[in-house]
Amino acid sequence: MTEAANLSLVVRRTVRAPVERVFDAWTKSEFLKRWWGPEGVTCPEADVDLRVGGHYRIANKLPDGNIVVIHGEFELIEPPTKLVYSWRVDPGIPAPSRVTVRFETHAEGTEVIVIHERIASDAIRDNHEQGWNGCLDGLIAFADEESSGR
C-alpha cells in the first residue's frame, strides 16, 4: 500500500494526451477549475503563480458544501516535465508536506507520477524525530494482525 518506512505515497496514471497539454492542465488556473479534485469535489477557485517561490491556492468544494483550500509554494519548476511544491490544507493540515509531480512522455501518452512525501511526519507539528515512521509502519502492521486475528 503506502511505501513502507516513510509514509510517502506514489500514484501513477498514464493519460492519452501530449505532455504539454497535461502540464498546462496541472498549472493553469482556468484549466484546474475544470478538472481538479477527486470525484464529488469541485474546484470553484484556483490561483497559480507558476514560478519558484510563487504561491498557489486551489479551493476544493466538498460534497457537503464546505470549502477546503490546498495551498503552498513552488520549489522547482521544469516545464513540462517536473514540479515540486509544498502542500498545506486549510483547514486541516497546516504543516507542509511535499508533492513532486513528474510528467513523462511515453508511446501511449503522458505518465503522471505524483510523489507525496513527508505526509505524516510533518503533520506531527513539533518534535519531529527521524526514524519514527518505520516504527509506525511496524506498529500498523502489528495493529492489522491484532484486529484480524482476534
Add this chain to the structure above:
Amino acid sequence: MVSTALKYEDDEALDVVFGALADRTRRRILARLAVGPERVTDLAEPFTMSLPAVSKHLKVLERAGLIRRDVEGRIHRCSLGPEPLADARAWLDHYRYFWESTLDRLAVYVEPKANRQPKGKGSKK
C-alpha cells in the same frame, strides 16, 4: 472511504495520535507493548527516568487510545490499543484515494473523447 476526499472531522484525534507517537520514549513503550502486556513498574525499568515521568508518557499514550490500562488492586497493567494506528493508516489512504481519483478526472479532461478508454477498465499502470 470511497465516499469523499479527505475527512477533517478526525483531525483532532489524529493530532493526538501523531503527537503521542512523536516521542522516542513513547515509541519504545509501544514497541514493548507490541510484544505483550506489561506492568507499569516493569515498563519503567529500562528507562532512566522516574516512575512518575514514565507515568506521564503513559497518560499521553492512553489519551491517544494507543494503550489501555487495566487495574487489578495495586497492579497497573498496560496493553496496546491498536485502533488509533488503523485510523492513522486510513488517513494516509485518504491521500491515496484523493490522488487516484483526481488523476482519473485529469485523464477525462485532457484525453480526446475518441481515445478515452471505456469506463471501469481503468488506465492504471
